[in-house]
Amino acid sequence: MNPAKTMYHKPNQYRLGLIGLILVCSTISIIALSSGQLTLSASQLLQALMGSGPEYLVTVVTQWRLPRIFMAMTLGAALGISGTIFQSLIRNPLGSPDVIGFNTGSYTGVIVTIILFGGHYFHLAAGALIGGIGSAALVYLLAYRQGVQGFRLIIVGIAISAMLTALNTWMLISASLESAMSAALWGAGTLNGITWNKGIPAAMVIFITIFFATTLTTRMRLLEMGDDAANALGVAAERTRLWLMLAGVALTAAVTAAAGPVSFIALAAPQLAKRLTGSHSVTFPAAGLMGATLLLTADFLSQTLFAPNQLPVGVVTVSIGGIYLVWLLLRESKSL
Known part of the structure; x- marks a missing residue:
């Protein structure tokens, strides 16, 4: 039986879930674009997006607010898909880069880079990537037993x-x-000061990595059936697992490079998407949209809860994610 054909409990619920997430993301994006210390009407927002409004409005919308919203959705999607990869490979809802420590490894790489080379953005990105991959390799080697x-x-x-x-x-x-x-x-996790120049390189890495991970989706579903079954169906289990882990680490490192270690999105997004869409297994589109919605919402709250002061988005995700983690741990303990 093809696992790709038996992935969903309720196809209609799946489609409605995706549509609902798209609508929520779109609504929050419009609200975030038009609100702030400078509130814009619908006509002013449209003019600014078209580039035909006053220059200061065009700058505020297209150079300050729009890149932040775009990166919040992109980074959130990356975290959601990264969490999906690790939860699928580990077959445990606690399997995410936050819990396993890859976020921490990326942050270690950033700290070393700041101390040794200063705070140049591309140096930090390289440090986050090396730290994430290094910590993943160490965890994998220590956990490997045939x-x-x-x-x-x-x-x-x-x-x-x-x-x-x-x-x-x-x-x-x-x-x-x-x-x-x-x-x-950096360690607090923040989108303050994000620009197109800072965000586009990370977004390109994320899009390329997501495309690569998508090509491994079928193999990932076969791995969920067990290594023996996957090998019997022609999938090199260990090699596929390594490629998927590399993709998940690369997504986490790209997020850390752009915004710092943003916690709990990767943990919560796959499970929330699974419940919303009624799926047997979490799909990349559902987890990506859920991650984008969660991080976009958290960033909007970080800007508005204590305005005009802004919180790092990581503070909001940790606060919400801590509650979710306690609920998840209680739920898992009841099933033992």
Whole structure:
């Protein structure tokens, strides 16, 4: 039986779920574009988007607000798809880059880069990518025992994350005040000051990686049936797992490079998308849209809850995600 054909419980619910997420994303985007310290009417917003309004309005909308909204949706989609990959490979709803420690590894790479090379954006992006891949390789090697099992990977990942957190704290304490402040601000996870120049490189990496991961979707579904079944159907289980993990880490590192470590979106988006769409397995479109909606909503709240002061978006996602994690842990404990 083709798993791709038995993926959904309710096809109508799946389509309605996707449409609902698109509508919510669109609505929040329009509200975010038109609201703020400078509130715009519908006609002013349309003129600014068309480039025919006053120059200051065009700048506010197209150069300040629009790149932030675009990157919030892009980074949220990347986190949702990354979480889907890891939860599928580990076969556990706790399997996400946040819990396993890949976010922490990317942040370690950023701190090292700030201390050694300063805060140049592309240096930070490279540091986040190297740190994420390095931590993933370490977790994978330590968890490998004639293959990788989900529970072992989670336990090893939590241990490595704890050690990297301690290392990060030590580096922040030992660094100069300027470097420590830059790294701490980055570590909060924020979209403040995001521009097209900063966002487009990360977005390109994300789109290319998502396209690559999409080509592995069928193999990923076969892996969910078990390594023996996947191998019997012609899928090289371990090699496919490595490619999928690399894609998931690359997505997480790209997000960390652009906005810092944004927590809990990768954990929550796949499971919320699964419940909304009524699917057997989470699909990339559903998880991506859910991740985009969650991060866009969190960023909008970070700008408006304590206006005119703005919170880092990571503070909002941690606050909401902590509640979700407690609920998930209680739910999982009842099923044991």
